[in-house]
Amino acid sequence: MTFFNDPRVRAVVYQGLLVAALGALLLGGVYNAYVNMQARGIPTGFGFWSQVAGFNINLHLIPYSAVSTYGQAFWVGLINTLLVAAIGIPLATLLGFAVGVARLSPNWLLSRSARIYTDVLRNTPLLLQLLFWYNAVLKALPGPRQSIALGGAVFLNNRGLYLPAPIPQAGAPWFVASMIAAVVLALLYRRRARIVQALTGAQSPSGRVALALVVGLPALAVVATDAPFDFEVATLSGFNLKGGVQVIPELAALVFGLVTFTAAFIAEIVRAGVQAVSRGQVEAAAALGLHRGLANRLVVVPQAMRLIVPPLTSQYLNLVKNSSLAVFVGYPDLVQIFAGTVLNQTQAAVQVMAITMGVYLALSLAVAAALNAYNARYALKER
Amino acid sequence: MSDAIAFVRERSEPLDPPPTLAGGAIAWARANLFSSFGSTLTTVAFIALALWLVPPLVRWATIDAVWAAPDGALCRQNQDGACWAFVAAKMDYLRYGSYPIAERWRVDAAEALGAALIVWLLWPTAPKRGWAALLFFVAYPFAAFVLLRGSPRFGLPMVDTILWGGVLVTLLTALVAIVFSLPLGVLLALGRRSRLPVVRLASVLFIEVMRGVPFITVLFMTNTMLPLFVPEAWTPDRLIRPLIGMALFSAAYMAEEVRGGLQLLPRGQYEGAMALGLNYPRMMGLVILPQALTMVIPGIVNNFVGLFMDTTLVSVVGVTDFLEAMNNAFKDPAWSGPTIMATGYVFAGLFYFAFCWGMARYSTHVERRLAAGRGR
Numbered sequence: 107m108t109f110f111n112d113p114r115v116r117a118v119v120y121q122g123l124l125v126a127a128l129g130a131l132l133l134g135g136v137y138n139a140y141v142n143m144q145a146r147g148i149p150t151g152f153g154f155w156s157q158v159a160g161f162n163i164n165l166h167l168i169p170y171s172a173v174s175t176y177g178q179a180f181w182v183g184l185i186n187t188l189l190v191a192a193i194g195i196p197l198a199t200l201l202g203f204a205v206g207v208a209r210l211s212p213n214w215l216l217s218r219s220a221r222i223y224t225d226v227l228r229n230t231p232l233l234l235q236l237l238f239w240y241n242a243v244l245k246a247l248p249g250p251r252q253s254i255a256l257g258g259a260v261f262l263n264n265r266g267l268y269l270p271a272p273i274p275q276a277g278a279p280w281f282v283a284s285m286i287a288a289v290v291l292a293l294l295y296r297r298r299a300r301i302v303q304a305l306t307g308a309q310s311p312s313g314r315v316a317l318a319l320v321v322g323l324p325a326l327a328v329v330a331t332d333a334p335f336d337f338e339v340a341t342l343s344g345f346n347l348k349g350g351v352q353v354i355p356e357l358a359a360l361v362f363g364l365v366t367f368t369a370a371f372i373a374e375i376v377r378a379g380v381q382a383v384s385r386g387q388v389e390a391a392a393a394l395g396l397h398r399g400l401a402n403r404l405v406v407v408p409q410a411m412r413l414i415v416p417p418l419t420s421q422y423l424n425l426v427k428n429s430s431l432a433v434f435v436g437y438p439d440l441v442q443i444f445a446g447t448v449l450n451q452t453q454a455a456v457q458v459m460a461i462t463m464g465v466y467l468a469l470s471l472a473v474a475a476a477l478n479a480y481n482a483r484y485a486l487k488e489r
Numbered sequence: 490m491s492d493a494i495a496f497v498r499e500r501s502e503p504l505d506p507p508p509t510l511a512g513g514a515i516a517w518a519r520a521n522l523f524s525s526f527g528s529t530l531t532t533v534a535f536i537a538l539a540l541w542l543v544p545p546l547v548r549w550a551t552i553d554a555v556w557a558a559p560d561g562a563l564c565r566q567n568q569d570g571a572c573w574a575f576v577a578a579k580m581d582y583l584r585y586g587s588y589p590i591a592e593r594w595r596v597d598a599a600e601a602l603g604a605a606l607i608v609w610l611l612w613p614t615a616p617k618r619g620w621a622a623l624l625f626f627v628a629y630p631f632a633a634f635v636l637l638r639g640s641p642r643f644g645l646p647m648v649d650t651i652l653w654g655g656v657l658v659t660l661l662t663a664l665v666a667i668v669f670s671l672p673l674g675v676l677l678a679l680g681r682r683s684r685l686p687v688v689r690l691a692s693v694l695f696i697e698v699m700r701g702v703p704f705i706t707v708l709f710m711t712n713t714m715l716p717l718f719v720p721e722a723w724t725p726d727r728l729i730r731p732l733i734g735m736a737l738f739s740a741a742y743m744a745e746e747v748r749g750g751l752q753l754l755p756r757g758q759y760e761g762a763m764a765l766g767l768n769y770p771r772m773m774g775l776v777i778l779p780q781a782l783t784m785v786i787p788g789i790v791n792n793f794v795g796l797f798m799d800t801t802l803v804s805v806v807g808v809t810d811f812l813e814a815m816n817n818a819f820k821d822p823a824w825s826g827p828t829i830m831a832t833g834y835v836f837a838g839l840f841y842f843a844f845c846w847g848m849a850r851y852s853t854h855v856e857r858r859l860a861a862g863r864g865r
Contacts, residue, residue, distance in 0.1 A: 138717065212528060228845075230798070234801060246827055467698060
């Protein structure tokens with residue numbers, strides 16, 4: 107009995123038992139899966155990857171047609187998922203910060219409205235919101251002939267959102283180059299300003315200079331090269347709008363729903379982060395003679411950002427994961443194409459699910475690694 | 490000495506009147522609505538916006554709405570108002586799905602029993618809450634299952650799960666999520682903090698995989714892969730499969746909440762328990778977990794709010810939850826019209842909002858009570 111009271115012996119026995127149980131579960135599962143898959147004629151390898159898919163996808167940023175392979179369908183789905191993330195994350199950040207700041211406003215009406223916004227959106231299911239935007243709002247819009255026109259260039263109807271398409275002209279490279287040059291010059295100026303301030307204490311208007319550069323240089327390029335871009339506006343031809351950039355209603359509804367939903371969570375994170383900065387910090391900044399704008403920029407925001415960034419990145423990840431709700435509105439994302447259509451056609455459930463979950467896991471791990479790097483750089487360093 | 494005092498005030502000075510603008514509605518408005526030029530501008534803009542938006546919305550929901558109608562014809566004629574008659578007509582379907590009409594009292598009984606137990610469990614000053622927990626987490630799931638599924642021994646006809654639907658399935662999914670995820674989550678959290686590397690690795694792997702993938706893929710996985718991984722004869726019921734997915738998925742999130750509580754607990758509690766000679770199960774069961782779990786009640790409830798909203802996703806594997814029942818109800822040709830869909834979604838929104846907002850309020854309430862105790 108004393109033998110078993112030795113913690114090392116116990117550790118080995120317990121872990122051995124766990125390994126045995128998990129191993130038995132895994133082996134039994136794999137064996138069953140193999141038998142079942144053989145019996146039902148389900149492929150057990152990845153041979154389906156290069157077979158012809160035979161279905162169409164209504165949104166593909168890389169070449170794809172019904173004769174493409176399942177592998178190409180996977181890439182189309184992955185790129186479409188990343189497309190939603192690429193549009194949704196910046197918009198959700200902007201809206202979320204705006205609502206979060208509104209929530210902190212001294213104006214009662216503004217902060218109350220922001221609070222109602224976050225309460226309502228955080229406490230109703232995202233799926234319900236998506237279905238509402240897609241079925242009850244976008245599908246209920248008028249047809250192409252009665253499109254809602256915004257400023258004569260943007261059209262909204264039940265076939266989607268039509269934006270003007272930029273067509274590069276001779277001056278386009280100059281325009282792009284001037285934008286890059288403006289950013290580089292602004293960064294250089296800021297660097298110099300910091301060095302000057304560190305050496306002499308003299309401050310430079312780096313914010314205004316940067317603004318002047320970023321607005322001024324491209325404007326100069328536009329004037330000098332005589333309109334670097336032509337904008338092709340969608341026009342009505344027959345029963346449909348032609349030309350321009352068409353955003354399919356599925357994408358519009360998905361992005362809109364995800365952005366408004368995620369923004370509500372981001373707003374709460376921003377509010378909590380700013381409120382967590384202790385009042386003493388604000389008072390100390392005031393005592394140093396900093397006015398409110400400077401106190402916010404130099405004292406409050408840097409400290410709040412340290413609290414905001416970690417939960418913010420997990421919201422970004424949530425947005426990517428939630429984009430899998432595309433299945434319900436028929437937007438062809440990774441889950442809809444791969445875990446839906448491809449799985450149904452090939453019946454290769456194990457392989458398809460492993461790949462799909464692997465993609466999301468890889469994204470999560472990559473973001474977690476980036477966050478750890480950020481934390482290591484910006485975490486409070488106790489000396 | 491006494492001559493040195495030149496002046497002694499015998500009566501107090503009359504009090505100044507209170508400042509007129511320090512309290513009351515006008516002062517409040519000045520401070521909160523018109524404190525600066527920008528604030529005034531915002532206030533005016535918001536009032537204009539409210540005047541423009543709110544009256545039409547209220548009219549849509551009340552005055553212009555169709556409250557009673559035999560079918561959708563009246564709603565199709567009336568485009569400016571909600572069609573509450575649709576919700577009223579479909580209410581039974583939304584609540585029970587296709588559950589046989591003669592047996593629906595069983596659903597009501599199961600729901601009433603569950604509600605009573607939850608009130609007992611959550612009421613802060615209720616007596617014998619330990620019994621409530623035991624009944625709710627152990628006895629109730631069995632009782633509810635027998636009631637809903639049926640049992641010839643008790644004279645209850647069997648009801649196939651394919652007929653279950655609506656609010657019944659939503660509540661059932663939520664119940665499974667909480668009843669199974671909490672114990673499983675506690676185990677995983679303990680495993681993650683275990684000193685045994687294999688236990689820790691297994692827990693971390695499970696938790697991180699579940700938290701790294703979307704819930705939909707977990708549902709797809711349990712729906713398509715589970716039948717492959719068990720012998721043919723054991724293939725789980727089509728309603729059980731998403732429930733397993735729900736339990737596994739929510740357990741991973743619960744585990745992280747519980748881990749937070751375990752980490753908050755000072756080391757002295759562990760050391761004190763060990764000094765008393767308690768072994769691991771007793772130390773955890775009698776000292777650590779009661780404190781850790783109490784601390785994370787708000788987090789668990791908030792987590793549960795998220796899980797409750799995630800129950801809507803089970804419709805992706807063909808289970809008719811409340812939202813899916815609503816979608817099905819739209820397909821009835823007798824009730825089709827542009828206002829009906831909006832009405833249905835607004836009603837569903839109110840349903841979920843009532844539950845989730847109520848739970849969120851409860852969690853803030855508990856948080857305050859706990860904070861009061863800690864502040865002493």
